Amino acid sequence: MSAPLLNKTYNPNDFEKNFYSRALCQPLTLATSEKGCYFSLLMPPPNVTGNLHLGHALTYTIQDILVRYHRQAGFDTFWQPGTDHAGIATQMVVSRDLESSGIDPSSLSRDELIEKIWEWKKRSGDNILHQQIALGCSASWDFSRFTMDDDFCKSVIEAFVTLYKTGLIFRDKRLVNWDTKLKTAISDLEIQNREEKGTLWHIKYKIADSSDFVTIATTRPETMFGDTAIAVHPNDERYGSIIGKEAVIPYSGRTVLIISDDYVDMEKGTGCLKVTPAHDINDFAIGKRHDLEMVSVIDEDGHMCVSDYVPDFLRGLYLKKARKLLLEKLAEDGFLVKEEEIIHSIPYGDRSETIIEPLLTDQWFVDAKAMADEAIKVVETEEIKFFPEKWKNTYFDWMHNIEPWCISRQIVWGHRIPAWYGPNGEIIVEKTEEEAYRAADALGIQKDLLRRDTDVLDTWFSSALWPFATFGWPKENPELLKRYYPTTTLVSGFDIIFFWIARMIMMSLFFTKQIPFSNIYIHALVRDKNGQKMSKSKGNVIDPMNLIGEFGADALRFTLAFLSVPGRDIKFDRDHVKISRNFITKIWNAARFLQSKGVAFCESIGNVDAKLNHWILAKLKKHKTNICKNINEYRFDYATKNIQCFLRDIFCDFFIEAMKFHDDEETKNVAGFVFAEFLRSASPFIPFVTSQLVHILNIPEKPTDIEHLEPLENFEREVDEFVELIHETRSEKQLSGENSEKYDSLKRRVRDWPGELSRIAQIVR
């Protein structure tokens, strides 16, 4: 039975899809490892909000290379896939989607909205899976998890309750970052500061029982009604005399004490600081030190409060409008003494892109500081290693200055906090409603007076449990946890070192008493070819699926690996993908040549006599060592260069050319063997085309054993010298006599090459 002939041109669309179903059906490799080692990897779960971008393509390509490489090397390999419910992001996207189809999300009940989001999740999740498969991801798909699966929810509740009962989760009224558009608290990390032009207004407050004034400077005049002190520096000679006196807030009649505090910077503004503890982080700290009243004048929608503290003409107005009106009035009444243009940074929510207001609200917090010490230690002792190493500094900086983590969110999509409140402020935290009722009963609270907290948890709280919750924690003795935990390597971008990596380490150490992973490989950010960040608004986003359609998944993967230089962002140009596609064509054509020569791909090759054959075998061996080394050192860029160099410079340019004149059985056997081994070495990078060639050329599954062919290296140098001679004779400019003739003949274009090679090959023989 003759094998089908390879098509004249390499066209990935002809066959890549044939492998999709095989990838989907791929079972867990239950055979025990040949080496008794496992390699496990967590896929950072993508949000269910939409399509994959090139950044995903990069991270999955790298992960898949590692997984395929280790699977091939005989490790017991596991790659945990899944998706993240991405609370705020998903709720936002679905709300927008509902609005565009004429449904007001706020008119839906909690349950109705949640149902709509589940529908969205179903559609989107399938889409993501399809794209991952198209990229060639060989994850352990049967074990895919979603952060809102029943089992995962149980893990999250268990974690919350345990942390609460240990005292590491607490509820408190604090100043938190409030998103007035989404109407929820967010964490420090979810804020982006943007530099903007602004105005510093100098406003004078009358000093009580005096005709004097004190002038403060502020960028936020509308918060003046929440002032509960004015602070000056204790050493500021200008203001020593007014410390202890009171100042009158315009239009409110309220007076506040003038105090002294080291925090005040004498150089900034007027040296007098209005203190608004309920609307500014630093003022909040001053307020705590001086036991000041906390007066809120901004509500959760970003309006001025309707409250006695706010004067009539501003109550209930949007902040911007209120500010404008107030400034007009202050100017009119002579309180506004100066306006100064300044550049300052304004906090924006990274999802809603709206200005974040610090507001005083009741929230749940994780005492991250208490969990940080261990997490710092495991990186210090290199139990967990970062690649590139520099990222551990970033990690340490953040860990050493860690703040309590606000984990409650006032949205509906997420893990609802398992807390119930009694009529007199009692807090009951239990895993289930029944247990909560029992606990209430014990406290003498009637169960119908119990109200469950309506907040949900920060998405990153559940993601932090990903390493062990996916493996079955907290069930008794889960198989996966026993077998694959701690995981071997985590592949991730630097943008989520704090959001995710740090928190996984803390949570894993607390709940499993083990590290979640031993190595962290931090990859680059994919930018456009001009070095700009890709974003929808800039319109420079490249859809990986288009590239796969045009050039094939292998070409995209090869390109991404090729460009993965550690510590350097990737400037992505679609031309690179074309170049990779062209290189894969070269492999394809080499295969066609071997096929045309009737090369058989035997399970074993006999004795090898020809030096040329020893030479190529030695080169192959070196090539495989290089690939191995470079993958283990995360130098995917080097590895792809190894692949190109071996195939093009060594196998095609020299060996195949020589083979055209020496196609004896031994050489053909060696050629088949070398090519098959080359395909194996390249398959983690370009799995589709290598699988297709293995399939069509009928290459045996099992690698051929060539250990008996030692020593190969002895012949390597000898042949290398001939190769070198050819290059020299071709490039040498000044030659005389015999050499000159040789040079001239070699200069006669490529069609002279084979003849020359033939001669060389004879000598080598």
Place this chain on the structure above:
RNA sequence: GGUCACAUAGCUCAGUUGGUAGAGCACUGCGUUCACAUCGCAGUUGUCACAGGUUCGAGUCCUGUUGUGACCACCA
């Protein structure tokens, strides 16, 4: 303000313990009869940001300067 990167050919970047500067793309020329035009061969291209220092010798190590970027903090 703090920390960390980066600066090498027209472009994108390699250059792993210091030892004659590399690749791909682009460009120029040549070549389709036998794997490959999604290709091959040949050729051109450099004050290794700047200034010092260590060394027999520095793209590589040290110090400083300039420029670019990222992150963190602050911002009356």
